[in-house]
Amino acid sequence: xxxxxxQLAGSFNKMTENLKESKEKIEDYNKTLEQKIxxxxxxxxxxxxxxxxxxxxxxxxxxxxxxxxxxxxxxxVILGFAQSIAKDIKEDNTLYMPLKSIERExxxxxxxxxxxxxxxxxxxxxxxxxxxxxxxxxxxxxxxTQAKIxxxxxxxxxxxxxSKLMTNRxxxxxxxxxxxxxxxxxxxxGGTITITTRSVIASETKQSHIEISISDTGSGIPKEIIxxxxxxxxxxxxxxxxxxxxxxxxxxxxxRHNGTIGVESTLKKGTTxxxxxxxxxxxxx
Numbered sequence: 001x002x003x004x005x006x007q008l009a010g011s012f013n014k015m016t017e018n019l020k021e022s023k024e025k026i027e028d029y030n031k032t033l034e035q036k037i038x039x040x041x042x043x044x045x046x047x048x049x050x051x052x053x054x055x056x057x058x059x060x061x062x063x064x065x066x067x068x069x070x071x072x073x074x075x076x077v078i079l080g081f082a083q084s085i086a087k088d089i090k091e092d093n094t095l096y097m098p099l100k101s102i103e104r105e106x107x108x109x110x111x112x113x114x115x116x117x118x119x120x121x122x123x124x125x126x127x128x129x130x131x132x133x134x135x136x137x138x139x140x141x142x143x144x145t146q147a148k149i150x151x152x153x154x155x156x157x158x159x160x161x162x163s164k165l166m167t168n169r170x171x172x173x174x175x176x177x178x179x180x181x182x183x184x185x186x187x188x189x190g191g192t193i194t195i196t197t198r199s200v201i202a203s204e205t206k207q208s209h210i211e212i213s214i215s216d217t218g219s220g221i222p223k224e225i226i227x228x229x230x231x232x233x234x235x236x237x238x239x240x241x242x243x244x245x246x247x248x249x250x251x252x253x254x255x256r257h258n259g260t261i262g263v264e265s266t267l268k269k270g271t272t273x274x275x276x277x278x279x280x281x282x283x284x285x
Contacts, residue, residue: 072113079106130167132197132210132277133158139176140195146181151190154180159198162210163279171253178246179214179273186218186271200276209259212275220267229263 082102089096140154147154176195183193196213221229232248250273254261258278265271 071109075106075109075113079103079110082106127166128169130165130169130172132162132165132172132212135167135169135172136176136195136197136212139173140180142173143177143180143184147184147193150184150187152184152187153192155192155194157194157196159196162197162199163208165210165257165277165279167257167277168253172257175250175253175275176212176214178250182246182273183214183216183218183271186216186220191217191270208279209276210279212277213272214275215270215272217270220269221263221265221271222267226263226265230261 082099086096086099086103089099136156136158140156144154180193180195194213194215196211196215198211200209200211201207202209230247230251251261254275254277260276262274263271264274
């Protein structure tokens with residue numbers, strides 16, 4: 001009706017509609033707020049894990065460097081004498097195989113010491129302007145034979161006209177080789193490794209990066225251990241088949257290049273390691 005009662009009823013109806021709209025807006029805002037809080041919580045958790053990892057790396061780096069220097073000289077002496085004696089002994093001599101075993105294991109120790117020295121930030125860094133696609137090609141030349149033996153196909157999907165990087169070329173090659181070797185280990189029955197490069201710009205800093213993705217079609221990494229894979233000496237390989245320094249060494253090298261390394265994995269489908277390196281920032285001394 002058009003009388004006062006009708007006008008009052010209309011006002012109540014309008015107020016009800018406004019309240020309903022306000023309630024819907026509040027609910028939408030709360031959902032948005034909850035999502036933002038969830039996203040920020042995840043970001044903080046990632047930042048905390050990165051800080052925790054960096055602290056572990058620093059502490060272990062100091063210890064590793066000291067140990068490596070202490071055992072480097074005696075290992076060199078053992079290796080030198082074993083190689084010298086083996087030269088003068090024929091293969092049918094009963095001492096030949098034990099000496100070759102000493103030589104082989106001493107070389108393995110020497111390589112581990114080299115990894116520990118790199119890990120401890122004590123090795124010298126020589127920076128140079130680097131074409132990342134060329135570095136990957138050079139690295140793959142060292143793993144192609146092993147890939148063929150293991151029935152692994154390597155696919156390259158390189159970006160064009162990528163910016164040059166200031167890097168330690170040898171250390172970067174070591175990262176590529178380690179990640180490819182890990183990928184092959186995850187595919188004992190064969191599979192495919194796909195290496196992709198592209199330019200990206202960080203949304204927060206607007207800094208230009210080169211992104212390197214190395215993907216495999218292997219068994220994947222279980223969720224319960226994926227946060228531990230960059231920890232020094234953490235390994236799921238059998239005793240004698242891995243030192244647990246490979247991925248932590250990759251982490252350390254990428255950190256020294258002011259970059260980041262992350263991993264995405266799905267069980268029975270495969271794993272992707274993602275490396276991001278800033279353009280022209282160089283290596284931390």
